[in-house]
Amino acid sequence: MTANNKDKAFDLIVIGSGIGGLTTAAILAKLYKKKVLVLEQHYTPGGFTHGFDRKGKFHWDVGVHYVGEMGKGELGKAVFDYITDGRLKWQKMPDPFDRFVYPDFTFNLYADPKRYQADLIYQFPDERKAIKQYFRDVKKATFCFLAYAMLDLFPGWVNRLLKRSLDQWGAIARQTNQQYFDRCFQDSRLKGLLQSQWGDYGLPPSQACFGEHCNVVSHFLKGAWYPVGGGAAIAPSIMPTIEQAGGKVMTRRRVTEILVKKCVAVGVKVQHVGHPETEPEIYSAPTIISDAGAVNTYLKLLPSDYPLSERESIKAFPKGTNLVSLYLGLKESPKKIGFQGENHWIHTTYNHDDILKTITESVENPPQFCFLSFPSMKNPLSKGHTAEIIAGIDYRFFTQWKAQAWKHRDEDYTKLKTKITALLIHSVESSYPGFQDLIEYAELATPLTFEHFSTSDQGVVYGIPWIPERLDLSWTSTKTPIKNLYLTGVDTFPSGIMGAMMSGVKTAGIVNGGFGFFKIMANVMT
Numbered sequence: 001m002t003a004n005n006k007d008k009a010f011d012l013i014v015i016g017s018g019i020g021g022l023t024t025a026a027i028l029a030k031l032y033k034k035k036v037l038v039l040e041q042h043y044t045p046g047g048f049t050h051g052f053d054r055k056g057k058f059h060w061d062v063g064v065h066y067v068g069e070m071g072k073g074e075l076g077k078a079v080f081d082y083i084t085d086g087r088l089k090w091q092k093m094p095d096p097f098d099r100f101v102y103p104d105f106t107f108n109l110y111a112d113p114k115r116y117q118a119d120l121i122y123q124f125p126d127e128r129k130a131i132k133q134y135f136r137d138v139k140k141a142t143f144c145f146l147a148y149a150m151l152d153l154f155p156g157w158v159n160r161l162l163k164r165s166l167d168q169w170g171a172i173a174r175q176t177n178q179q180y181f182d183r184c185f186q187d188s189r190l191k192g193l194l195q196s197q198w199g200d201y202g203l204p205p206s207q208a209c210f211g212e213h214c215n216v217v218s219h220f221l222k223g224a225w226y227p228v229g230g231g232a233a234i235a236p237s238i239m240p241t242i243e244q245a246g247g248k249v250m251t252r253r254r255v256t257e258i259l260v261k262k263c264v265a266v267g268v269k270v271q272h273v274g275h276p277e278t279e280p281e282i283y284s285a286p287t288i289i290s291d292a293g294a295v296n297t298y299l300k301l302l303p304s305d306y307p308l309s310e311r312e313s314i315k316a317f318p319k320g321t322n323l324v325s326l327y328l329g330l331k332e333s334p335k336k337i338g339f340q341g342e343n344h345w346i347h348t349t350y351n352h353d354d355i356l357k358t359i360t361e362s363v364e365n366p367p368q369f370c371f372l373s374f375p376s377m378k379n380p381l382s383k384g385h386t387a388e389i390i391a392g393i394d395y396r397f398f399t400q401w402k403a404q405a406w407k408h409r410d411e412d413y414t415k416l417k418t419k420i421t422a423l424l425i426h427s428v429e430s431s432y433p434g435f436q437d438l439i440e441y442a443e444l445a446t447p448l449t450f451e452h453f454s455t456s457d458q459g460v461v462y463g464i465p466w467i468p469e470r471l472d473l474s475w476t477s478t479k480t481p482i483k484n485l486y487l488t489g490v491d492t493f494p495s496g497i498m499g500a501m502m503s504g505v506k507t508a509g510i511v512n513g514g515f516g517f518f519k520i521m522a523n524v525m526t
């Protein structure tokens with residue numbers, strides 16, 4: 001083997017350095033001593049966990065606002081400690097960590113499930129019985145939902161058998177939120193309130209899978225944490241674990257094709273993003289893992305002439321939700337007007353389906369819902385005061401600029417961004433007078449920004465949408481019809497940082513055969 005070829009020989013290749021890809025790579029490196037190459041098309045690693053700075057003092061995260069299950073002895077903390085060798089520290093959010101804001105009412109969510117239940121009963125005494133039952137149902141539906149997510153650990157016929165029985169006794173997870181809440185509750189304010197965190201999965205009651213809703217509720221029952229240094233600290237704390245086994249993470253490397261020979265994945269074709277004039281490079285490995293999303297992997301990375309029955313189902317499946325994200329640099333601490341660092345879910349209505357409807361109709365009015373958070377207040381290392389406002393938006397309002405390059409889009413695009421920026425600030429100002437006066441700097445990311453940096457299909461940010469029908473898809477499985485090609489990341493597991501990370505654990509397990517997952521978990525939890 002020549003020196004050049006030796007440099008390009010790896011035990012595994014991971015496409016994409018999101019938390020799913022990095023978790024798979026780190027576990028395979030640490031536990032199985034594999035030399036892993038992670039290829040990332042962005043100029044910085046981490047996928048949606050990456051962050052960015054402006055003016056030398058303002059820092060924001062793209063996709064990390066709060067993470068649950070990070071307390072001592074909890075699963076998230078154990079896995080993060082394992083893949084980072086304890087390099088990443090976590091800061092507990094203030095209590096309450098979430099505030100659900102409605103025109104007539106604000107509800108504080110504390111890091112204590114008993115208090116959550118008691119506060120609900122205090123506000124809605126007539127619904128006492130239904131509230132108590134809801135907390136029991138959340139537990140049951142979460143268990144069933146996660147059981148669905150683990151089905152692909154099992155081989156074909158066992159998988160099919162388990163799925164059939166899960167469809168029966170796990171039916172509670174398969175309904176929509178609307179079906180559950182309309183059947184179990186009378187008070188429409190309470191129904192809306194209990195679904196205030198729907199922004200975490202991006203679907204309103206008529207569409208959202210109740211199992212995913214319960215998974216999010218369960219995830220945050222004991223509170224929320226934030227990584228010290230922000231989301232951007234996550235990837236650099238995992239990478240040494242990969243490098244210690246001889247592997248590496250290469251940024252600005254876009255995989256343009258997964259190479260398949262006789263139905264077996266054997267390598268990848270890679271384009272250097274900063275140097276499009278250079279010849280693509282070929283990297284080979286006996287195992288290829290894609291964290292680039294199911295849509296990208298099946299529709300863009302596998303050779304288009306390779307026969308795959310999955311393609312039609314992927315094209316026909318509904319697209320996920322789009323967002324705008326406004327990054328604000330502040331002149332003074334938000335403490336000045338009473339904020340402590342908690343998240344604010346600001347609604348003008350309890351009807352979340354209406355919110356989605358108005359998003360699709362127009363960009364002329366202030367959004368009926370937005371999410372407000374304060375990265376600088378959660379991060380002990382922050383240098384400047386920052387805030388973020390996020391709201392749903394329809395992709396079609398941006399398609400006319402799709403072909404124009406990032407930072408080179410025309411004046412009308414800038415005008416639209418300025419308008420949306422003003423509407424978002426207005427929404428927060430209406431609930432928290434004085435907020436606007438704190439602002440020194442504003443920058444808006446649109447679905448085109450997300451599409452550019454993450455390459456996700458149409459800039460969607462939650463992966464494949466969590467409607468109940470997703471539980472029946474074959475192409476969101478970790479295993480693919482192509483030998484030695486596997487998926488990881490949020491398309492193969494419930495959503496969020498925790499979901500994507502656990503997808504990484506699952507993929508590392510599946511790559512190592514029948515009991516791989518259980519071996520990993522035994523190592524992680526000791």
Ligand SMILES: Cc1cc2nc3c(=O)[nH]c(=O)nc-3n(C[C@H](O)[C@H](O)[C@H](O)COP(=O)(O)OP(=O)(O)OC[C@H]3O[C@@H](n4cnc5c(N)ncnc54)[C@H](O)[C@@H]3O)c2cc1C
Nearest residue numbers: 016018019020041047048063065066255292489490496497
């Ligand atoms: C605005 C926003 C807010 C969020 N807030 C939270 C939160 O508060 N808490 C929480 O738990 N979750 C949150 N999430 C969700 C969470 O960030 C994501 O679910 C998770 O990070 C996804 O990880 P992943 O590994 O699946 O994929 P990604 O992070 O999407 O990573 C995929 C990577 O693959 C790369 N890639 C794609 N194609 C190629 C290619 N051809 N070649 C090379 N590289 C490629 C991409 O550039 C990307 O880096 C948020 C997400 C967003 C967008």
